[in-house]
Amino acid sequence: MTPYEFRQSVRRGEFTGNTAGICDGYIQANVAILPKEVADDFAGFCGANPQACPILAVSEAGSPYLPTLGKDIDVRTDVPGFFIYRDGKFAGEERTLLQLWRDDFVTFAIGCSYSFEHILKTAGLRIRHLELGYGVPAYNTNIPNKQVGPFGGNLVVSMRPFNAADTIRAIEITSGYPNVHGAPVHFGDPAAIGIRDVDEIDYGGRSEVRDGEYPVFWACGVTPQVAMISANLPLGIGHAPGHMLVTDLPLSTLTSN
Missing domain, CATH: 3.40.1640.10 (PSTPO5379-like)
Incomplete structure (x- = not known):
C-alpha cells in the first residue's frame, strides 16, 4: 500500500x-x-x-x-x-x-x-531484526548529548549486526543519508559506549549478533524522549x-x- x-x-x-x-x-x-x-x-x-x-x-x-x-x-x-x-x-x-x-x-x-533499511536490503545486506520479525533494538548509552536549555541526557542508539565487509558497506551507504541519522556512531565493543549487553534491550524489538558479526550502532530518534x-x-x-x-x-x- x-x-x-x-x-x-x-x-x-x-x-x-x-x-x-x-x-x-x-x-x-x-x-x-x-x-x-x-x-x-x-x-x-x-x-x-x-x-x-x-x-x-x-x-x-x-x-x-x-x-x-x-x-x-x-x-x-x-x-x-x-x-x-x-x-x-x-x-x-x-x-x-x-x-x-x-x-x-x-x-x-x-x-x-x-528509512534507509530498504537501501541496505537492496544492496544485499541482511537486516536481522526484520528477518526475525521485530523492530530494531535500541539502547541507552554513556555518550552525553549537547545540552541546550533544559534538554540534555545521553544518546540513544539502534543496533544492526553485520560481518566486517557488510559493516563497511553499511557505513558507506548510510553516510549518504544524514537526515535519517547518517553513518553509525560506533561498531564493535558495546561496553565502549556504556552498553553492558546487547541482549539487554532498553527500547524496541530484538536482534541477534552471531559469530563473525559486529554490533553496529546508529544514533536513534528515541534520544529526544530522553531529552x-x-x-x-x-x-x-x-x-x-x-x-x-x-x-x-x-x-x-x-x-x-
Missing part, C-alpha cells in the same frame, strides 16, 4: 504495531511533541545534536498537521502509538492524541533509520519506540550523494 493508504489504516485503528519494513523506500519519522514555550530550546537541542535529531519538519503551534511530509497527515491519529511523559517520568501509552491535544503543542518530525525526561517537562509526547510516522517522501529526496 502507499504511505497515504497506510496512514489511513493507522487512523482507523487497523494498524497499531511496529513500522519496521513498512512502505519500503519512503521516509519514516520519529515524533516529538512539546509545549510552544520550550519549542525554541528543543529546536536548538536538535541543531546541536543533528545526528540523533535531524529535523524533517516542524508544525505551527497548535496544529497537528505536517503538510510538507504528506497528504492529509494528522499527527494525532496517524502514528501507531505514543509515549506520554509527565514531570520527567514515563506516564503511559496512548493510541491517539485526540483527547490530549492542546493548542500550544508543537510537533517535530525527526528522521528515522528505518524530554531530562528537561522534567510537565508534559511531553513522543512516538512509541518503533511506531513511526510514515511519510509520502521517497528516501531519494534526502540523499546527499
Whole structure:
C-alpha cells in the first residue's frame, strides 16, 4: 500500500504495531511533541545534536498537521502509538492524541533509520531484526548529548549486526543519508559506549549478533524522549519506540550523494 493508504489504516485503528519494513523506500519519522514555550530550546537541542535529531519538519503551534511530509497527515491519529511523559517520568501509552491535544503543542518530525533499511536490503545486506520479525533494538548509552536549555541526557542508539565487509558497506551507504541519522556512531565493543549487553534491550524489538558479526550502532530518534525526561517537562509526547510516522517522501529526496 502507499504511505497515504497506510496512514489511513493507522487512523482507523487497523494498524497499531511496529513500522519496521513498512512502505519500503519512503521516509519514516520519529515524533516529538512539546509545549510552544520550550519549542525554541528543543529546536536548538536538535541543531546541536543533528545526528540523533535531524529535523524533517516542524508544525505551527497548535496544529497537528505536517503538510510538507504528506497528504492529509494528522499527527494525532496517524502514528501507531505514543509515549506520554509527565514531570520527567514515563506516564503511559496512548493510541491517539485526540483527547490530549492542546493548542500550544508543537510537533517535530525527526528522521528515522528505518528509512534507509530498504537501501541496505537492496544492496544485499541482511537486516536481522526484520528477518526475525521485530523492530530494531535500541539502547541507552554513556555518550552525553549537547545540552541546550533544559534538554540534555545521553544518546540513544539502534543496533544492526553485520560481518566486517557488510559493516563497511553499511557505513558507506548510510553516510549518504544524514537526515535519517547518517553513518553509525560506533561498531564493535558495546561496553565502549556504556552498553553492558546487547541482549539487554532498553527500547524496541530484538536482534541477534552471531559469530563473525559486529554490533553496529546508529544514533536513534528515541534520544529526544530522553531529552524530554531530562528537561522534567510537565508534559511531553513522543512516538512509541518503533511506531513511526510514515511519510509520502521517497528516501531519494534526502540523499546527499
